[in-house]
Amino acid sequence: MERANAWVDSVNTVDRVRLEALTERERALYLERNPRSRALFESSVNLVAGVPMTWMSKWAGGFPLGFSRARGASLTDLDGHELVDFALGDTGAMAGHSPEALVAALAERVGSWGGVTTMLPTEDGQWVAGELTRRFALPRWSFTLSATDANRWVLRLARLATGRPRVMVFSYSYHGTVDETFVVLDGSGRARPRPGNVAPPVDPTTTTRVVEFNDLDALERELSSRDVAALLCEPALTNIGIVLPDDDYFRGVRAICDATGTLLILDETHTFSAGPGGATRRFDLRPDAVTIGKSLGGGVPCGAYGLSEELNDRVLAGVLEGADLDDVGGVGGTLAGNALSLTAMRAVLSQVLTDDAFAHMELLADVFAHDVRAAIANYELSWSVVQLGARCEYRYVAPAPRNGADSAAAADARLDEYLHLYGVNRGVVITPFHNMALMCPATTREDVRRHGEVFTAALGELLP
Ligand SMILES: Cc1ncc(COP(=O)(O)O)c(C=O)c1O
Structure with a gap:
C-alpha cells in the first residue's frame, strides 16, 4: 500500500504534458544530430527490423x-559524437571496450599462433x-558460447542429476532465451507465460x-512438490x-532447496558486477552450480558453468548410465570452449576484471548512485536507486521494490524515453532497457560527473 502510494506521488509529480513536449524536442534533436546513423538504419533493408x-x-x-569505434568507456557514433558508455553492451563489455590486454592476447592467439576453433583443448x-x-568456489567448469547456453545446459544436467522434470524461476527474471524460463505470476498469483513470449514451443507453465x-x-x-530439478535464479534480480x-533470504533459499532435494543454480551473468567472485x-552463497557469460571474454562470445563436486559426480554417474555428454546428447556445442574464447577469458580475468578493477568500478558506482540520489531528493521525487557493486539502477518508485511484480509495476516507458534521449543527445548512454548503468575499469570520475550533470539537468527541465 505504501509503495503504491509512492508510485502515485511520483506520477503526480511529473507533468505528463510537459514530459511529452520535452520528449518531442529531444526526438527532433536526436534526428538532427544523427543523419548517418539514421541513413544506416534506413538502408538496412535486408536486416530483420533493420x-x-x-x-x-x-x-x-x-x-x-x-x-x-569504441574504446574503454567511450563510444564514437557514425556522426562523430563521442559518448560515455554506461550501457557497456548490457554487461557484455563490463571489461570496457577493447582493453589493451585483450587486444594483445587476441592478436597473439589468432595472428601469431593461429587457430580459432579446432575441437581440441588449449592450455588456457x-x-x-x-x-x-x-x-x-565451485571446482568443476565447462564452457559455452553464451550465458543462455550455460543456463540451458545446466538445466539439462540438473534434470539428469535429479531425475526430476521441472524447473523453478522467479517471476520477471531473465536468463537468456531459455524456453522454460518465460513464466511470470499474474496479479492473482497464477503462473502464466510471460507476456510477449514469442511463440513458445510448449506452454512453459x-x-x-x-x-x-x-x-x-x-x-x-512450490518446492514441496519435489518435482523441481533446480531453482535457476539470479542472486539479485x-x-x-x-x-x-x-x-538472510538466500540462507532460507539454500535450506529449502536442501530440504526438498532441489539444486540451486545461480546465474551470475549480471550480478558479476557485485565483485571479483x-x-x-x-x-x-553456496550454490550447486553457477552460470555466467557476457563480460568474461571482454565481448568475445563465451559463457561458462561451474558445478559442485557432488553435482559433477551425479552428472558423471548419469553418463555411466548412458547420458551422452560427449556427442549429440543435448549438452555442448561445436564452437564452445574454442581457443579464441578461452584466450579472451584468460586475458580479461588475469588483467582486466581484477580485484583492483572491481574496487575502482564500485567506487565510481557509489558516486554515480550518490549523484542520482541527490538529484532525486532535490526534486522531491519518490524514486529509488539500487546499487550492486559496479552496477546502478534507478526506479520510479520508493522504497525500492522487493520483487519482480512490484518492480515491473514501476516501469514508465515515457520517462525512460525522455531520460535516455536527453542523455544520448548530451553524450551519455545508459542501457536501452530500463535505467541501468554499469562502470568498467576505464570509466572515470569525469564520466560519472558528466552523467550526474546531465541527469540533474534532465530533471530540472522536467520539474522547473
Ligand atoms: C541474468 C542473465 N542471464 C543470462 C542472459 C543471457 O545472456 P546471452 O543473451 O548473452 O546469452 C542474460 C542476458 O541479458 C541475463 O541478463
Missing part, C-alpha cells in the same frame, strides 16, 4: 546509433577454470514453477530494475 539483432531496435529515438582452459574456481523473489513461504510451498535479496562470494 538491425543485425532485433534487440538493437530497442533504443529510444526511432533508430539506433551506428557506431564506428584449465587456467580459466582454475581462476573461476578461485573466484566462485508445464515445465516451470514460478514464485516471487524474496518470498520464502511461496518457495517452500537485474532484468526488472535491480531487486536485492532481503537479509560475483554475488556468490560477496553474499557468501
